[in-house]
Amino acid sequence: MSxxxxxxxxxxxxxxxxxxxxxxxxxxxxxTRGESGAGNLKHSQGPWxxxxxxxGELRTGTETSRAAxxxxxxxxxxxxxxxxxxxxxxxxxxxxxxRLKAVRDECDALEGTLLSVAKEMGETETAxxxxxxxxxxxxxxxx
Numbered sequence: 001m002s003x004x005x006x007x008x009x010x011x012x013x014x015x016x017x018x019x020x021x022x023x024x025x026x027x028x029x030x031x032t033r034g035e036s037g038a039g040n041l042k043h044s045q046g047p048w049x050x051x052x053x054x055x056g057e058l059r060t061g062t063e064t065s066r067a068a069x070x071x072x073x074x075x076x077x078x079x080x081x082x083x084x085x086x087x088x089x090x091x092x093x094x095x096x097x098x099r100l101k102a103v104r105d106e107c108d109a110l111e112g113t114l115l116s117v118a119k120e121m122g123e124t125e126t127a128x129x130x131x132x133x134x135x136x137x138x139x140x141x142x143x
Contacts, residue, residue: 048118052111059107066100069093 073093080086 048114048121052114052118055107055111055114059104059111062100062104062107066097066104069097069100 070093073089076089077086080089
């Protein structure tokens with residue numbers, strides 16, 4: 001089986017037949033010979049910005065929970081003096097505080113990174129759009 005036949009088996013017949021593979025984020029119209037891309041691949045800052053906001057909210061919630069652990073355990077050592085479970089409880093408290101701190105820090109890093117991606121993708125989309133304006137000979141409209 002040739003490379004071309006294998007490709008067609010996996011992804012369908014060539015575009016000339018009116019049927020072909022398209023990206024999920026493009027319009028469903030097929031591209032036929034002589035047409036320039038009928039589907040418009042578009043990027044939206046929405047998902048990146050939303051994910052950044054979610055990371056920020058998770059960071060805040062995690063820090064609130066971590067901060068509440070300490071006061072929630074005040075007096076346990078004095079009240080349970082002599083009990084073996086107090087040492088175990090202290091160990092568990094420390095473990096959870098460290099875990100929640102790690103989650104908080106990771107969310108903090110993700111929030112900034114995701115915002116950067118949203119900015120970069122938006123700037124890249126604008127740059128690409130402007131580069132096509134030069135090819136077509138007419139300036140693109142600003143949305």
